[in-house]
Amino acid sequence: xxxxxxxxxxxxxxxxxxxxxxxxxxxxxxxxxxxxxxxxxxxxxxxxxxxxxxxxxxxxxxxxxxxxxxxxxxxxxxxxxxxx
Amino acid sequence: xxxxxxxxxxxxxxxxxxxxxxxxxxxxxxxxxxxxxxxxxxxxxxxxxxxxxxxxxxxxxxxxxxxxxxxxxxxxxxxxxxxxxxxxxxxxxxxxxxxxxxxxxxxxxxxxxxxxxxxxxxxxxxxxxxxxxxxxxxxxxxxxxxxxxxxxxxxxxxxxxxxxxxxxxxxxxxxxxxxxxxxxxxxxxxxxxxxxxxxxxxxxxxxxxxxxxxxxxxxxxxxxxxxxxxxxxxxxxxxxxxxxxxxxxxxxxxxxxxxxxxxxxxxxxxxxxxxxxxxxxxxxxxxxxxxxxxxxxxxxxxxxxxxxxxxxxxxxxxxxxxxxxxxxxxxxxxxxxxxxxxxxxxxxxxxxxxxxxxxxxxxxxxxxxxxxxxxxxxxxxxxxxxxxxxxxxxxxxxxxxxxxxxxxxxxxxxxxxxxxxxxxxxxxxxxxxxxxxxxxxxxxxxxxxxxxxxxxxxxxxxxxxxxxxxxxxxxxxxxxxxxxxxxxxxxxxxxxxxxxxxxxxxxxxxxxxxxxxxxxxxxxxxxxxxxxxxxxxxxxxxxxxxxxxxxxxxxxxxxxxxxxxxxxxxxxxxxxxxxxxxxxxxxxxxxxxxxxxxxxxxxxxxxxx
Ligand SMILES: Nc1nc2c(ncn2[C@@H]2O[C@H](COP(=O)(O)OP(=O)(O)O)[C@@H](O)[C@H]2O)c(=O)[nH]1
Ligand SMILES: [Mg+2]
Numbered sequence: 234x235x236x237x238x239x240x241x242x243x244x245x246x247x248x249x250x251x252x253x254x255x256x257x258x259x260x261x262x263x264x265x266x267x268x269x270x271x272x273x274x275x276x277x278x279x280x281x282x283x284x285x286x287x288x289x290x291x292x293x294x295x296x297x298x299x300x301x302x303x304x305x306x307x308x309x310x311x312x313x314x315x316x317x
Numbered sequence: 318x319x320x321x322x323x324x325x326x327x328x329x330x331x332x333x334x335x336x337x338x339x340x341x342x343x344x345x346x347x348x349x350x351x352x353x354x355x356x357x358x359x360x361x362x363x364x365x366x367x368x369x370x371x372x373x374x375x376x377x378x379x380x381x382x383x384x385x386x387x388x389x390x391x392x393x394x395x396x397x398x399x400x401x402x403x404x405x406x407x408x409x410x411x412x413x414x415x416x417x418x419x420x421x422x423x424x425x426x427x428x429x430x431x432x433x434x435x436x437x438x439x440x441x442x443x444x445x446x447x448x449x450x451x452x453x454x455x456x457x458x459x460x461x462x463x464x465x466x467x468x469x470x471x472x473x474x475x476x477x478x479x480x481x482x483x484x485x486x487x488x489x490x491x492x493x494x495x496x497x498x499x500x501x502x503x504x505x506x507x508x509x510x511x512x513x514x515x516x517x518x519x520x521x522x523x524x525x526x527x528x529x530x531x532x533x534x535x536x537x538x539x540x541x542x543x544x545x546x547x548x549x550x551x552x553x554x555x556x557x558x559x560x561x562x563x564x565x566x567x568x569x570x571x572x573x574x575x576x577x578x579x580x581x582x583x584x585x586x587x588x589x590x591x592x593x594x595x596x597x598x599x600x601x602x603x604x605x606x607x608x609x610x611x612x613x614x615x616x617x618x619x620x621x622x623x624x625x626x627x628x629x630x631x632x633x634x635x636x637x638x639x640x641x642x643x644x645x646x647x648x649x650x651x652x653x654x655x656x657x658x659x660x661x662x663x664x665x666x667x668x669x670x671x672x673x674x675x676x677x678x679x680x681x682x683x684x685x686x687x688x689x690x691x692x693x694x695x696x697x698x699x700x701x702x703x704x705x706x707x708x709x710x711x712x713x714x715x716x717x718x719x720x721x722x723x724x725x726x727x728x729x730x731x732x733x734x735x736x737x738x739x740x741x742x743x744x745x746x747x748x749x750x751x752x753x754x755x756x757x758x759x760x761x762x763x764x765x766x767x768x769x770x771x772x773x774x775x776x777x778x779x780x781x782x783x784x785x786x787x788x789x790x791x792x793x794x795x796x797x798x799x800x801x802x803x804x805x806x807x808x809x810x811x812x813x814x815x816x817x818x819x820x821x822x823x824x825x826x827x828x829x830x831x832x833x834x835x836x837x838x839x840x841x842x843x844x845x846x847x848x849x850x851x852x853x854x855x856x857x858x859x860x861x862x863x864x865x866x867x868x869x870x871x872x873x874x875x876x877x878x879x880x881x882x883x884x885x886x887x888x889x890x891x892x893x894x895x896x897x898x899x900x901x902x903x904x905x906x907x908x909x910x911x912x913x914x915x916x917x918x919x920x921x922x923x924x925x926x
Contacts, residue, residue, distance in 0.1 A: 258382070262377075262382065262744060264378075264503070264506060265377035265378035265380070265421070265502070266417075266746065267414070267416075267417030267418060267746075269420075269506035269507070270503070271507075271510060277528070277531065278535035278536070278629075279537060280537060280629070280632060281541065281633060282633045283633075285632075285636065286632045286633070286636075286642065288531075288535060288629060292414075292416035292417045293413060293416055293445075293447070294413075294414050294417045295527075295746070295747040296744070296745070296746050296747070297625070297629045297632075297743050297745050297746075298743050298744045299632070299636065299744075301742055302742040302743075
C-alpha cells in the first residue's frame with residue numbers, strides 16, 4: 234500500500250518519494266513551497282477536528298496544510314527512525 | 318535611473334529592506350501575504366548612484382497561481398501597465414529556509430536579468446545554528462550571494478557595498494547575465510537539494526524556541542482557548558485602559574469649545590465652529606486612544622508571527638463553511654479596514670473563493686465602526702464590571718462575534734449558491750516567532766493613528782460643516798424637521814421609522830456613506846446645535862434622547878452597516894465589475910435593515926425602554 238503524509242502520526246518522520254499528480258497544480262504548489270523527493274517530513278501539530286489541518290516540519294520550515302492536500306505527498310513505505 | 322526589483326518568497330524581509338533603504342512605509346509584518354501590490358521607492362548609494370527599488374508581493378515559483386503572485390511576476394517581466402521591466406533582480410531569501418527555497422532562485426535565473434541572491438535574516442540563522450558556506454553556494458548557483466540582516470543598519474552594509482560596483486556594471490550593461498537553468502521543477506529541486514547538502518550545515522537542536530512555543534500555541538485544544546483569551550483581553554484592554562486618555566481629550570475639546578465661544582462674536586460663526594466643527598470632529602477624535610490600544614495589540618500579533626498560527630487554529634471552521642484557508646488573513650485585515658482586507662484576498666488562488674472572501678469582508682468590524690459602538694455602548698451600557706470584566710468590553714466583543722458569525726453564515730450560503738465549487742486548502746508557511754522591530758512597530762502604530770486622525774480632517778470636518786449648514790438653515794426653523802437637514806432626512810425617515818430610527822439617525826446616515834464614523838460626528842453636530850450647555854457629553858445627549866430599543870437597533874444596523882462608498886469602489890476595482898459591489902450593497906442593506914428591525918421590535922416586546 235502507498236504511504237502518504239496523512240498516514241504519519243504526530244512526531245513520526247517519513248521520507249518523500251513522489252507526488253500524487255491527480256491535481257497537477259497542487260503538486261506544483263507543494264513543490265514550490267518546499268516539499269521535494271528525499272525530504273524528511275514530520276507532522277508536529279493537528280487541528281482539533283479530524284486532525285485537520287496539520288503542520289509539517291520539512292527541512293527546518295514549518296508548513297500548515299489541509300489533509301486533502303497533504304494526501305498528495307507520497308512517502309517511502311518503511312518509516313525512518315526519528316532523528317534525535 | 319537603475320531599476321532593481323525585490324523578488325522572493327513571502328515573508329523573507331523584502332518590504333523591511335525596501336523601507337530601510339528608501340525610507341518607504343510599506344507594511345511589514347511576520348506572516349505571508351502582507352504585500353499584494355508593487356511599490357516603488359528611490360535611494361542613493363554613498364557614491365551618489367541613484368537606484369529605484371521595486372517592492373513586490375512574495376512568490377514561490379514562476380507560475381503565478383494567485384493575483385498577487387502574478388503582479389510580482391508581471392513586474393519582473395515588464396508586463397505591468399506603464400512600467401518598464403527592472404534592470405536587475407535582487408532575489409531575497411530567508412537564510413533559515415534555504416533548504417526548502419533554494420530552487421526558487423534557480424528558477425528566477427531564467428528571467429534572464431542580472432541577478433544576485435540576498436540571504437536575509439542571517440541573525441536568525443546564526444541563532445538557530447545554521448552555517449552557510451557562501452563561497453560554495455556562489456560557485457554552485459553561479460550568481461553573487463550576499464548575506465544581509467534587513468532590519469539592522471550594519472546588516473545592510475555588505476549589500477550596499479556590493480551594489481556600488483555591481484550597480485555600475487548593470488547600468489553599463491556589463492553585469493553578467495545568469496546561465497539559464499533547466500525548466501523542470503523536479504530536476505531543479507534535485508539540484509537545489511544537492512547544493513544545500515554541501516553548502517549548508519545545521520546543528521541539530523532537539524527543539525527550537527519557536528517549536529517549544531508552538532507546542533502550546535498550536536495545541537488543538539489549548540491553542541483555541543489561548544486565541545480566545547487573547548481576543549478577549551484585547552477588547553477588555555480597549556475599554557479599561559482608554560479612560561484617562563479619553564477624559565483628557567474630552568476636556569481639551571470642551572476647553573476649545575469654550576475658548577472659541579468666548580473669542581468669536583455671538584451668532585452663526587460661533588455656532589459653525591463650536592457646534593459644527595469642534596463638536597463633530599471632536600466626537601470622533603475622542604476615540605483615538607481606543608483605536609491606538611486596539612492596534613497596539615493587532616500590530617503585536619502581526620509582528621510576532623501569531624497571525625499565521627491563528628489561521629491554522631480556525632481553519633477547521635473555515636473549511637466547514639467552505640472557505641479557503643487563506644481567506645483568514647484578508648478577513649483579519651478587514652478588522653482594521655475592509656479595503657486592505659479586500660485587496661489581500663488576492664492571495665487566494667481560486668476566483669470563486671476570492672469573491673466569497675471579498676463579499677463577506679465588510680462584515681468584519683472595521684475601525685470606522687468602533688466610534689459608533691463606543692458611543693452607543695458608552696451611552697447605554699453602564700461602565701460597571703461583571704466580575705473582573707468590563708461590561709462595555711463584553712458587549713463590544715459580543716457585537717464583533719455577531720459580525721463574524723454572519724460572515725461565516727453568508728460565506729456558507731454563497732459557497733452553496735453563487736460561488737459554488739471546490740475550494741483549495743491552506744498551504745501556508747508558519748514563520749518563526751520574532752520580537753517586533755521596535756521602530757517598525759512604532760511606525761505602524763503611528764500610521765494607524767494618523768489614518769484615523771486624517772480621516773477626521775478629510776472627511777469628518779467637511780461632513781460636519783455640511784450637516785451644520787443643513788441644520789442651521791432656514792434660520793427661522795424651530796425644530797429639526799423644519800431645517801433643510803430635516804427635509805432631506807425626512808425623505809428616508811419613513812423607510813427607517815419601522816426599524817425604530819428617528820429623524821436624527823436618518824439625517825446622520827446620509828453623510829455616513831462617506832465614512833461610517835461620520836454617523837457619530839453628525840449626531841454630535843445635530844444634538845449640539847440644540848444644546849446650550851457645551852459641557853454635556855454626546856453620550857449623555859444620546860442616552861437622554863433615544864430609547865433603548867432604538868439604540869439597540871442602531872447597533873444592529875452597524876454590525877452590517879452597508880454604507881461605505883470606498884468599500885464598494887474597491888470591490889468594483891478588484892472584481893472588475895459593477896455587479897458585485899451592487900450585490901454586496903444590496904445584501905448588506907437587507908441584512909442591516911432586518912437585523913435592526915428585529916432587534917427593535919424584540920426589544921419593544923420585551924418592554925425595554
Ligand atoms: N530577525 C530578523 N527579522 C527580519 C529581518 N528581515 C525582516 N525581518 C522580519 O521578518 C518579517 C517579514 O518581513 P517583511 O519585510 O514583511 O517580509 P516580506 O513579506 O518579504 O515583505 C517581519 O516581521 C520583519 O520584521 C532580518 O534580517 N532579521
Ligand atoms: Mg512585503
